[in-house]
Amino acid sequence: MDIFSNPELIRNARAQLRWGRMISVAAICAVLSLVTGYSLAHEQLASEPPGQWGMHLLQIALGAQVVALLLGGSLACLNAVHREKEMNTFDFQRVTRLTPWELAVGKLFGAPVLVYFVVLCLMPAALVGAVVGGARPTMVGAAYVVLLLGSIAVHAFAMVISMLHQRGTNTAAVLLLILALMSGFPTRNNRHLFDIGALNPFFAVQMVEEKSWEMVSLSAQQAEKADGQLSLGDVFFGLRLHHLPVLLVLYASFAAWFLLAVTRNLKRDPSVYELYTPSQSLGLLMYINLLMLGFFRWDYLLQTREAPRIFYDTRMAPNEAQGMFLGLNLSLFLVLGLTLFRNRDRIRRRLRELGDAASGWLAAIWPAPYVLAGMLLAGLAAVGMIQWKRDPKAEWDLVLAIFRLGIVALWVVRDLLYLQWMNLTRIRRPLTMGFVYLIVFYASTSILFFALDLYDTPRRQAITSFFSPAAALGLTGKQWTGVEPWWLLAMFGQVAAAAVFAWLGRQKLLALVPAPAVAPAAESPLPTVG
Amino acid sequence: MIHLENLTKEYDVMPTAGKPGQVLATDRLNLDVAGGEIFGLVGPNGAGKTTTLKMVCGLLVPTAGRVTVNGIDVERQPEAAQKHIGYLADFFALYDDLKVWEYLDYFAHAYKMEEAAIAARIDYAIGEMGLEPKRESYIAGLSRGMKQRLGIARAILHDPPVLVLDEPASGLDPKARHELKELLRAMNRAGKTIFITSHVLSDLEEMCSSIAILEKGKLVRAGKIEHVMRPDTPGRRVRIKLAIASFPLADWLGARPEVSAVVPEGNFTSVVFAFLGGDAELADLVAKLVAAGAPMCGVEEVSESLEKIFSRLSTGEIM
Ligand SMILES: Nc1ncnc2c1ncn2[C@@H]1O[C@H](COP(=O)(O)OP(=O)(O)O)[C@@H](O)[C@H]1O
Ligand SMILES: [Mg+2]
Secondary structure (H helix, E strand, O other), X not given: OOHHHOHHHHHHHHXXXXXXXXXXXXXXXXXXXXXXXXHHHHHOXXXXXXOHHHHHHHHHHHHHHHHHHHHHHXXXXXXXXXXXXXXXXXXXXXXXXXXXXXXXHHHHHHOOHHHHHHHHHOHHHHHHHHHHHOOOHHHHHHHHHHHHHHHHHHHXXXXXXXXXOOOOOOHHHHHHHHHHHHXXXXXXXXXXXXXXXXXXXXXXXXXXXXXXXXXXXXXXXXXXXXXXXXXXXXXXXXXXXEHHHXXXXXHHHHHHHHHHHHHHHOOOOHHHOOOOOHHHHHHHHHHHXXXXXXXXXXXXXXXXXXXXXXXXXXXXXHHHHHHHHHHHHHHHHHHHHHHHOOOHHHHHHHHHHHHHXXXXXXXXXXXXXXXXXXXXXXXXXXXXXXXXHOOOOOOOOHHXXXXXXXXXXXXXXXXHHHHHHHHHOOOOOHHHHHHHHHHHHHHHHHHHHHHOOOOOOHHHHHHHHHHOHHHHHHOOHHHHOOOHHHHHHHHHHHHHHHHHHHHHHHHHHHHHOOOOOOOHHHHOOOOOOO | OEEEEEEEEEEEOOOOOOOOOEEEEEEEEEEEEOOOOEEEEEOOOOOOHHHHHHHHOOOOOOOEEEEEEOOEXXXXXXXXXXXXXXXXXXXXXXXXXXXXXXXXXXXXXXXXXOHHHHHHHHHHHHHHOOOHHHOOXXXXXXXXXXXXXXXXXXXXXXXXXXXXEOOOOOOOOHHHHHHHHXXXXXXXXXXXXXXXXXXXXXHXXXXXXXXXXXXXXXXXXXXXXXXXXXXXXXXXXXXXXXXXXXXXXXXXXHOOOOEEEEEEEEOOOEEEEEEOOOHHHHHHHHHHHHHOOXXXXXXXXXXXXXXXXXXXXXXXXXX
């Protein structure tokens, strides 16, 4: 179905784009554009090139368009599904013959349709600015592709949140989204870790200024000046790539992942939502790992190559690099585990469909097998890269690296089995409470260990790792040799705790097994007359 | 047309003192709605009517059992099944910021009706529901009755063979109720199968061809209206009461040839059944019952109407 005849898009456009509203929006945009353009033209300094005010106008207009689409559009998409559920209109959409894809696309472009109209109203100012400022047409065109594709990716993410969001306030969801947006901002730090430019659509604003498609790599620039923002060159596994195609591929691929989650679930009964199949989840995490490993600045950070001065303070020992990847995967796999969790509804249906198999041990350790396999796969990839790229003189012990990976993977499994068990307990918001208890546990144990000076000898660190293996993330040979048995004990501790939570989870499963047929008297069939 | 097979839905609820954490909203329902019928599902609030209809429409996944509509498994092929269904929920939920015709136009396209047929079909639905004067009005400004009509207009818009209507009469004034009844009858004559719920029996009594009574998720009775209202089971209606439910009364009676249509009541402390035989035979039955150890405390003849059974159902007296 052609996008402009999508009924859901048309409905949104009809509801939001009434003549009166359109005229007032257009009028406001026109006045703002004129005032801004006029004052820029008159305040231009004599020292600046003559058309410079046009470039400023273009950048201001484009900046406003980015802000409108990112904030306004995301808010609209955050409401797209959630609000329909609250208004009870969603059921009617679900029983129509719109495919999940049509419904999703209609909402993706329909919910923020007023914002798109605002963007359109700001176009004249941007175009005038571009012509006066002598911007390169291909750059301006590319900037708008970045803006559009970037917004689609962010909006698709907002739709996922909107779909998953339970009834109630929107603030938490908004906060989450804004945090996610912020993490895409270029900062000195992430440019240092990963050889990739700005990830948020504000990149479009910087791009229109560029006169050339040349890639200027960060290392070639003056060390002081380089803050990573102006570089158009990214490096992926040693391959120099222009930032524009990289950014577009990233936007498109993440938009596709998010839309996959939306279309898989949008028309389903919310109690049986399943964001991704286990293998899709695993695929997404492997994709993210591929990106992290690919863009990581192996050569400079692992000191194998003479680095510009700005890297001096961020150099990493191989074990630190592994610790960083493990730490990132720790949070990624926690999220993966969450998407795989089974709720009571799912378990009840499985019990009725599969019988005893749905309450067996294999069911009780769900989703540990997937998470463990994924953690090991991702972890071994990082270990392999470090093994290959490391400075041969730097300290690096392969056995120790595998141990680090093992204990952290088991740590994730332990916490996930705990959370899965919590998820089946009968309290209000079991998962949230599960997280709260987890945070309280980690905070109080670390305060306690700190107070007891338990972090000061390797053996004591191994003992604390029984409870919270954070110390294992950056475990060095010095902390390891001599106390190996203690560390192995800590690893075994993770297994033991995981087993306890699996056992508790199994009790929950068994409690959900449907009662055998009721006593015959109670079942005596009622007369079905006729 | 609509076939429910062991349809069960269990909800999770917060456990409160003495109450378990789950609700069996529907418990192994088996029903058949034949084509061309107006089938009424009656039950007090919380009986599981809405839950049943939502499973029929594929909006809720059953915990166990299945629904087929026109032979199509609703859970496996929801879209194919939904094509045959026009659904009206038990609440008003429309898009306030659309005009009446825009609302219908949206659903006509969402149901993928033929482009050429849409305008005429919208005109038909608007005309049928008496909404002509409101065609260009915003939905926000419609009265309750008008909104309900618009909801029905949406449900009949794509000309589905089956209408699934959840308490369509609630919230309407008597005149609107009467008009609704006339309309449903007319649509039924035109060949539509209608599956309708209500918590008021009198809403359904006059127009339904079949009826089912739902109480706490269980089917109490189901069948052709004339059978349910005036069961033509031969024999007299007799009620036997026990002091305590320590004896499998319904079971025991069900095994006897002269007894049929056993309906347990209360906490199985009493039972109504049809009995073939005179007073002497009844006396004999009672004697045998007492000899078998039943703590009997009463026998009476009853002349029950469905209305009466139902009024007791609503107060939770039965089951
Ligand atoms: N989403 C839900 N979560 C938990 N319990 C529910 C939910 N929906 C309905 N119920 C419970 O299921 C039972 C049947 O509800 P419902 O189908 O709405 O009955 P009816 O439509 O006959 O009034 C009621 O006890 C109700 O409280
Ligand atoms: Mg209801």
